[in-house]
Amino acid sequence: MFALLISGCASTKSSAPVLERASMAQKSPTKTRNDGDLRPQTYTVQKGDTLYGIALEHGFDYKEVAEWNGITPPYTIHIGQSVKFKDSPQTVVVTPLKTGAMAETRQAGEDALLKTQPKALKLAYSEQAEKASTARTESQDKPVPAELPAEKKEGNQAEDDERVEWNWPTTGKVITSFNEASGSGKGLDIGGKSGQPVLAAGPGKVVYSGSGLRGYGKLVIIKHNKTYLSAYAHNHKILVKEGQSVTKGQKIAEMGDSDADQVKLHFEIRRFGKPVDPMKYLPSDKS
Incomplete structure (x- = not known):
């Protein structure tokens, strides 16, 4: 497992400890996501961890993780410290309006609509007015092609953006x-x-x-x-x-x-x- 315990970047590797790569195998995640990404939203630092290993184990750039958590070089972390991953989804809390407030809001909306609606006017009959009325009716009866929902479009685009056209890294058996x-x-x-x-x-x-x-x-x-x-x-x-x-x-x-x-x-x-x-x-x- 390459993502277990990196000792440091090129400038610090000589002074940072080199640890066995199997030492993170026993770690257990906290909350996970629901979009196929099973990485935890946060990680609690265990004995022997380094920021480099934690980041790589979860598929992140360790410099990004350091920035998200306000950790500066030489990227020292402590046992029990909670490391968060910024692009984890956030929980959105929706508080419903009270029944009375909803009724008042609806009534206010209806009143505003009545006040702003144009008054009906009687127009003198003419052949031109009749043709215009017929054209409006026909246009309302024509089916409008359904458009792909915006979130569906974004989902497809995101999926396409995450694809990689892979190539063999070398030749050989x-x-x-x-x-x-x-x-x-x-x-x-x-x-x-x-x-x-x-x-x-x-x-x-x-x-x-x-x-x-x-x-x-x-x-x-x-x-x-x-x-x-x-x-x-x-x-x-x-x-x-x-x-x-x-x-x-x-x-x-x-x-x-x-x-x-x-x-x-x-x-x-x-x-x-x-x-x-x-x-x-x-x-x-x-x-």
Whole structure:
């Protein structure tokens, strides 16, 4: 799990503690959302947590989480502290009007309508007036095409905005498949040669670049949108920096064996912070 306990950004990794990546596996969330996003609205800091690990575990940029909570470098947090995630939905409380108030409001509205309605006028009969009246009646009888509700349009647009056109991060044979039940099977291991190009699987922003997460070696994490992150581990050399925007297919690192028993790329896709099977997202053609 790449999102467990990052020791710090590139400038602080040497002084911050490096912790085991499995140490956040026992954490339990508080309230969750109802829109398919199961991330908690808040998180209570446990022993061994770091802000970097909490943010990445829940699919956020740690710098954003720090800003939302007023936490400044070196991003120190304390056991029992509540960390909130700003884009969690807020509860809206609607207080109904009292019956008397509703009646008064309705009556006031009716009175205002009566006062502002134009008075009916009798017009002298003419052929022109009759044609105008007929035209008005016909126009009222014509069916008006129903328009898609605004919230439906916005929903479709939001869904389209969260899609990612994925591409394979490198070429080579998949030597280890995704296994959600396994602590080390949160993605794919792809074999290759040292120095082989590692490419961004989709456009986005680099939210982590460094070697502070034990078990992943030299690691790059890209945030593609509010929904998806991707991770690229065991690199020989990293070519991008935190905060940098990248395009799909851009070279971000060179394959290596840092903190691994062989040369390979460990690749993960996370949806709302939860590891998902990359094979369900990547195209069948690896080229």
